Structure formats: C-alpha cells, structure tokens
Amino acid sequence: MPVSDLFHKFDTQIFQVSQTIWCVRRPSYLTCSYLVKTDQGVVLIDAGMDSKGQDMLAGLAYISEPVSSVKALLLTHWHNDHAAGAQYLQQKYQIPVYYHPQETPYLTRQTARQGLRGRVSLGLPEWGPFVLAKGLLGEAIPDAVEANVFANEGDQIFNQFEILHTPGHTPGHLAFYYPAEKALFAGDALAVIGQKLRFMARPVTPDLPQARTSILHALDREILLICPGHRKPLHTDVPDQCQQMLHQIQAGEKWPFFG
Ligand SMILES: [Zn+2]
Ligand SMILES: [Zn+2]
Numbered sequence: 001m002p003v004s005d006l007f008h009k010f011d012t013q014i015f016q017v018s019q020t021i022w023c024v025r026r027p028s029y030l031t032c033s034y035l036v037k038t039d040q041g042v043v044l045i046d047a048g049m050d051s052k053g054q055d056m057l058a059g060l061a062y063i064s065e066p067v068s069s070v071k072a073l074l075l076t077h078w079h080n081d082h083a084a085g086a087q088y089l090q091q092k093y094q095i096p097v098y099y100h101p102q103e104t105p106y107l108t109r110q111t112a113r114q115g116l117r118g119r120v121s122l123g124l125p126e127w128g129p130f131v132l133a134k135g136l137l138g139e140a141i142p143d144a145v146e147a148n149v150f151a152n153e154g155d156q157i158f159n160q161f162e163i164l165h166t167p168g169h170t171p172g173h174l175a176f177y178y179p180a181e182k183a184l185f186a187g188d189a190l191a192v193i194g195q196k197l198r199f200m201a202r203p204v205t206p207d208l209p210q211a212r213t214s215i216l217h218a219l220d221r222e223i224l225l226i227c228p229g230h231r232k233p234l235h236t237d238v239p240d241q242c243q244q245m246l247h248q249i250q251a252g253e254k255w256p257f258f259g
Pocket of ligand 2: 031079081082188229230
C-alpha cells in the first residue's frame with residue numbers, strides 16, 4: 001500500500017449519522033461529505049477533499065458498498081473542499097455528476113486564474129484549509145468536472161432528493177432535501193457549531209440578501225436533521241432551532257459577523 005493511501009486511511013473519518021446517512025470528513029478541515037443509501041443505490045452528497053476520491057471511496061468501503069452501487073454525485077457548490085474528488089469519481093467510475101448551471105464556470109475552469117496566482121494555487125498541498133484555498137486562489141477547482149446533469153430548483157432526483165437553489169455563499173449553491181429522513185443537506189448555506197444552528201460567517205457570504213432568502217426557502221419544510229458542509233450534523237431540537245432562525249431573518253436582524 002502506498003504511503004499516501006495509508007495517510008488517508010487514518011485521516012478520513014467516517015461516521016453514521018442516521019439510518020441511511022453516513023458522514024465522511026477529514027480532521028484537517030472538517031468539510032463534511034455524505035453517503036446516502038437509498039433503495040435505488042448510493043447517492044454521494046459532495047465529493048470529499050481528496051482529488052483521487054479517496055474520502056468517498058473510504059466511505060463506500062466502510063458501508064460495504066461497491067463503487068458500482070453509486071447512482072449519483074450531487075455537488076452543493078464549487079468550492080474545492082466540497083468538489084475536489086468529483087472529476088476523478090466521474091472519470092474513473094462513470095459516476096454521474098449533478099450541479100447547478102451557475103457553478104459551471106468554476107467547476108469547468110472557465111474562470112481559472114492563469115499566471116502566478118494560478119500556479120501558486122495548483123502548487124498548494126492537498127491538506128486541510130489549503131484544499132479550499134487551492135480553489136479560491138485559482139478561482140476554479142484544479143480538476144475540471146463537467147455536469148452530466150444540471151440540477152435546478154424544484155427538480156427531484158430519483159424521487160428521493162428535492163433540489164433547492166440556495167445562492168448567497170456561491171451563485172449556484174444547492175441544498176438537498178431528503179424526505180425519507182426529513183434531512184436537509186445544507187452545504188455552506190447554514191452552519192452547525194456545537195449542536196447549534198448558525199449563520200455562515202459574513203465574510204464567506206458574499207451575497208447576504210440572497211443568503212437570507214435561501215435560508216427562508218431551505219427551512220420551509222419539516223426538518224429533523226441538518227447535514228451541513230462543515231463540522232457535524234445537527235440532531236438536537238432541530239424544528240425549534242429552525243423556527244428561531246426563521247424568526248431572526250423575518251425580524252430583519254443583522255447578519256452576525258462570525259455567523
Ligand atoms: Zn464553500
Ligand atoms: Zn465549505
């Protein structure tokens with residue numbers, strides 16, 4: 001086994017979230033990607049932080065599912081800590097990739113920086129916060145991925161996932177509602193810190209008015225579990241916490257700087 005594989009073996013954390021949902025994350029940055037076992041196969045929510053798909057492959061091994069059982073990879077948004085493994089998983093295993101059309105320029109590298117910034121971005125190590133920085137500095141993910149399917153507001157995927165367009169953090173950000181478990185995969189539209197539902201920090205929310213509307217939209221359904229893009233899922237008092245956040249937005253409270 002190559003040393004890099006060994007590194008990932010110990011670096012990737014996998015834990016069960018609910019009956020059909022598992023979370024995959026790296027302690028070095030705590031970006032959460034998810035595996036969902038549906039009656040039509042496994043659906044991946046985000047692609048992990050490893051450009052060779054090792055996080056998601058480790059997750060599949062953990063739940064004893066072959067790669068061939070994966071029916072789709074749904075991307076919440078283009079940031080590299082969520083999308084790093086997408087190209088590899090699509091090319092190597094023919095996993096269909098779904099994302100919102102407005103993320104296309106970043107995911108296909110039309111926006112990619114050339115010159116020094118581009119070179120520095122590609123030269124950063126694939127570790128911890130650098131995984132996000134590679135994308136932000138280069139204004140695109142390093143390994144371009146074309147959508148097999150564009151996912152738009154209101155679409156249903158396999159009759160299992162409702163697509164919610166939730167811009168604010170990025171223009172084509174998506175959240176996914178999974179009625180089977182009343183779960184919301186929120187990506188970076190919401191944060192969870194210590195079993196508390198929180199706003200994302202203001203500096204990482206370029207469009208606050210859109211972000212407010214997106215939260216109102218995403219929370220407008222029965223939710224018992226929130227699977228965010230970072231740290232860990234929220235199980236505690238979810239309906240109450242959602243209500244509280246909705247009230248804050250409806251009351252026009254200022255968006256907290258630290259989220
Ligand atoms: Zn992000
Ligand atoms: Zn993120």
